[in-house]
Amino acid sequence: MAQTQALTQEDRADYARDGFLAIDQVTTPAEVEALRAIYDRLFEEPGLVPDADRFELVGDPDQAPQLPQVTNPERYAPELLATQAFASAQEIARSLLGDEAVSAGMHAIRKPAGSSAETPWHQDEAYWDPAMDHHALSIWIPLQPVDQANGCMQFIPGSHRSGITAHELVNPNAHGLRLTEEPDQEAVVVCALPAGGATVHDSKTVHYTGPNRSAEPRRALIIAFSAP
Numbered sequence: 001m002a003q004t005q006a007l008t009q010e011d012r013a014d015y016a017r018d019g020f021l022a023i024d025q026v027t028t029p030a031e032v033e034a035l036r037a038i039y040d041r042l043f044e045e046p047g048l049v050p051d052a053d054r055f056e057l058v059g060d061p062d063q064a065p066q067l068p069q070v071t072n073p074e075r076y077a078p079e080l081l082a083t084q085a086f087a088s089a090q091e092i093a094r095s096l097l098g099d100e101a102v103s104a105g106m107h108a109i110r111k112p113a114g115s116s117a118e119t120p121w122h123q124d125e126a127y128w129d130p131a132m133d134h135h136a137l138s139i140w141i142p143l144q145p146v147d148q149a150n151g152c153m154q155f156i157p158g159s160h161r162s163g164i165t166a167h168e169l170v171n172p173n174a175h176g177l178r179l180t181e182e183p184d185q186e187a188v189v190v191c192a193l194p195a196g197g198a199t200v201h202d203s204k205t206v207h208y209t210g211p212n213r214s215a216e217p218r219r220a221l222i223i224a225f226s227a228p
Contacts, residue, residue, distance in 0.1 A: 006091070006095065007021075007092060007095045007096070012095065012096060015096055015200065015202075017157070017158065018155070018157040018158060018189075018205075019155070019157065019158060019159060019160030019161070019201060019202040019204065019205035020153075020155045020157070020189075020191075020199060020200060020201040020202070020205050020207070021199065021200045021201075022191040022193060022197070022198075022199050023092070023197055023198045023199070023200065024193070024194060024197050025194070025196055025197055026084075026085055026088035026089060026092070026139070026141060026196060026197065026198045027083065027084045027085040027088060027141070027196045028084060028196065029195070029196065031083060031084050031085060031196070032143055032195045032196040034083075035080075035083065035085065035143055035221065036143045036144075036219060038077045038079065038080065039073075039108055039110070039143060039219050039221060040219075041077070042070050042073050042076060042077060042108060043068065043070060043108070043110050048076050049070050049073070049076050053070060053071045053072050053073075053075070053076075054068065054069070054070060054071075055068070055069045055071065055174075055175040056068060056069070056173075056174050056175060057069050057109070057117075057119065057170070057174060057175050057176035058117050058118070058119075058120070058170045058171055058174050058176045059117065059171065059174060060171065060173050060174065065112065066112070066115060066117040067109065067111060067115070067117040067119065067176070068109075068110055068112075069107055069108065069109045069110075069175070070107065070108045070110075071105070071106075071107045072105055072106065072107070073106050073107065073108050073221075074105070074106050080106065080221075085141055085196070085221070085223075086103075086223060088198075089139040089141070089198070089223040089225070090103065090225070092139060092198075092200055093137060093139065093200075093225035094225075096137060096200070097135060097136075097137060097225060097226070097227040098227055100227050100228060101225045101226065101227045102225065102226065102227070103223065103224070103225055104136060104224040104225055104226040105224055106221065106222060106223050106224070107222050107224075108219070108220070108221050108222070109220050109222065110217050110218070110219055110220075111150070111151050111209070111211075111212040111217060111218040111220075112212065112217055113212060113214060113215050113216050113217055114212065114213065114214075114215070115211055115212045116211045117211060117212075118208065118209065118210055118211055119151070119176070119208060119209040120170055120176065120177075120178030120179070120208060121156075121178060121179045121182055121183055121206055121207070121208045122167060122176070122177050122178055122179060122206070122207070122208075123159075123164055123165070123167070123179075123203070123204055123205065123206055123207075124136075124138060124201075124203045124204075124205075125164050125203040125204050126164055126167040126177050127177060128203070130164070134203050134204075134226065135226060135227045135228070136202075136203040136224060136225065136226035136227070137200055137201060137202055137203060137224070137225055137226075138200070138201055138203070138222050138223070138224045138225075139198050139199070139200050139222065139223045139224075139225070140153055140198060140199045140200075140201070140220055140221075140222050141196065141197070141198045141220065141221045141222070141223070142193055142195060142196075142197065142198075142218070142219065142220050143195055143196075143219040143220070143221065144195050144216065144218065144219060145192075145193070145194050145195050146192060146193050146218065146220075147190075147192040148190055148192070148210060149212075149213050149214055150212045150213065150214040150218045151209040151210050151211060151212045151218045152190060152191055152192050152193060152209065152210075153191045153193075153199045153201075153207055153208075153209055154188050154189065154190050154191065154207060154208045154209065154210070155188070155189050155191065155199075155201060155205055155206065155207050155208075156183045156184075156187050156188065156189075156205070156206040156207070157187065157189055159183070159204070159205055159206035160201075160202040160203075160204035160205040161204075162204075163204070164204060165179060165180075165181075165206075166179070166180040166181070167179055167180060168180050179206065183206055188208075
């Protein structure tokens with residue numbers, strides 16, 4: 001298995017300052033193709049993933065999916081844990097969180113072709129127990145090239161230093177949260193990436209992805225890590 005390029009001291013300083021990083025490659029083109037096949041099977045094979053691990057982030061679960069999510073995909077495709085993508089993600093997480101960092105699970109979000117659905121501005125930690133002091137990050141890996149046309153990641157630099165702000169449900173019948181007040185759009189950093197690249201963001205960093213105006217689904221595999 002090829003080795004991922006180690007983060008530099010400058011990378012770590014950028015992450016500490018901004019709350020996110022963009023990385024050009026964490027896996028190979030060949031593995032991206034294999035991951036796409038696994039990924040699509042998780043969403044499309046009847047009965048493979050139970051309802052308990054399927055969520056609609058923004059739409060009504062009783063209607064056509066707008067932004068479907070599969071949580072814990074490694075339970076149903078354990079080969080995901082043996083990939084270069086996972087090994088690279090683990091190395092990155094340990095470089096940023098320390099050697100005690102461990103996997104906190106995966107999830108997959110598939111934005112349908114031609115979808116107007118946004119993943120609204122939010123902080124991951126808004127979903128979690130506020131009584132805990134979280135030390136965590138997520139590594140977001142696109143399985144096709146991504147830009148603003150199909151829903152790449154966008155961030156507010158430095159927002160991880162301001163604590164968790166107020167959120168509300170996007171839809172009373174859905175799972176997703178959004179900030180009650182949208183951030184200053186002039187501060188937004190857009191992270192276009194090649195297939196098999198990655199963004200890394202702190203659990204407190206404000207982030208967003210826009211609609212997918214392309215002719216194919218936008219596939220993103222997210223791997224989370226945490227430390228004590």
